[in-house]
Amino acid sequence: MHATFTQEQQEIGxxxxxxxxxxxxxxxAALSAGWRPCAADGPLLRDFGLLGVPESxxxxxxxxxxxxxxxxVLGEQLVPTRFAAHAGAVQLLCGDDRRSVPLPDEILDGRRVLTPAVDVPSMAGWPDRSVPDPLVRTLVPYAAQADGFVVAGPDEVWIADAAALAERAGVTERRSFDPSVPLSDVSLSTPQRVDPVGTGLWRATLVVAAELCGVAQGAIELAAEQARTRVQFGRxxxxxxxxxxxxAEAATARKAAWDLTLYAAWAVDNRRxxxxxxxxxAKAAAGKAAVFAAERGIQVHGGMGITMEADPHLFLRRALVLDARLGRGRWHRHRAGALRIEARLAGPGHPTD
Structure with a gap:
């Protein structure tokens, strides 16, 4: 793995x-007006849809x-775009190494916007096999604004059409803690065709982790600007x-989470x-870093930091919503520990999930 970003990656950023x-x-603006497509939504979906998509x-x-x-970068600037959710949904579909049919062009170029619909995992496994109705997904991002859902089951993944669900009142909007990320519950029909999920859940989880790292960075930069300009007691x-x-503690946690996320992406791509x-x-560290940085940002802003007029709470809202997506930190820490124990007991070279 390269220790620095390539020229192409720097240009992407x-x-x-x-x-x-x-x-x-x-x-x-979304706090009062609700979510609306931002100007960057279209260009991101159209021009960056091939990022991270394997040739297969x-x-x-x-x-x-x-x-x-x-x-x-999008997380750092709190951009209310569907791109990250769409990219996560596409990555769910990219987890089967045996895929012989490429994804449709309308998905890769953003003409058909997807969003991931994944169960909240339990300690028993992921997705949660104990859920009574496996065709109900809760707190799905941008469900009312998507053209389709990429649904993950215990061992498979499939695409559900949003228009058909809307006709049957299959999408129930919820009140989101972060209005710039609308959430809904989705009732799905039985799939006609499924594909193996493979490493799709890992890939989609890393998309969320990367956005959380960006949120942490944005919160730190906002707080650092306040620390550089606010004068108290003559200093x-x-x-x-x-x-x-x-x-410093927030920056250290964010750097560790970002490094973990990048290494995990390399490990997935190289089948480590x-x-x-x-x-x-990585997901556990990124969620913890984002929430911690947002909370420290509020603290640095003092009494003004807890007001609606100040911006620190915007980062905390986004951090908490993203931390809950595809499993909270506690669950991921539990799984990482359990897998380490399994690998130690099984000996060298044993698969770890």
């Missing part, structure tokens, strides 16, 4: 950053890390240890035996 920065204020699925051999670089507050240490452990560890 810079291009997406330019699109993202132009959407400043969109997440705040119709891609051009782009590495999963390429996609994560773009998604991390900028960043010179006080009580402020500086909080930001420890890939499952790394994915679970």
């Amino acid at each position: 810079g291009t997406v950053a330019a699109l993202a920065k132009a959407q400043a204020g969109a997440a705040r 699925a119709g891609g051009v051999g782009s590495a999963l890390i390429d996609l994560l670089v773009a998604v991390e 900028v507050i960043g010179s006080f240890q009580g402020v500086a240490f909080q930001l 035996p420890d890939a499952g452990i790394q994915v679970h560890a």
